[in-house]
Amino acid sequence: MAQFQDRPRLLPDTALDRFKYEVASELGLLPNIQSVGWADMPSRENGRIGGHIGGRMVRVMIRRAEEALRNGQNL
Numbered sequence: 001m002a003q004f005q006d007r008p009r010l011l012p013d014t015a016l017d018r019f020k021y022e023v024a025s026e027l028g029l030l031p032n033i034q035s036v037g038w039a040d041m042p043s044r045e046n047g048r049i050g051g052h053i054g055g056r057m058v059r060v061m062i063r064r065a066e067e068a069l070r071n072g073q074n075l
Contacts, residue, residue: 011065019061026057
């Protein structure tokens with residue numbers, strides 16, 4: 001049976017959370033998330049935005065992370 005090993009993360013959890021909220025804001029989901037929370041968001045509402053996150057939004061997140069690293073900012 002395979003054992004899972006904890007791998008070091010590339011970004012701290014605070015940076016990942018910030019990206020998550022930024023993406024939600026750009027997609028217009030932030031008001032709903034703030035009112036009901038992540039756990040109670042309907043799958044249908046989250047699922048319909050999957051294409052946006054998989055394409056343009058990932059490129060935006062990578063570009064911002066690279067810019068922050070170039071500028072010496074902590075993520």
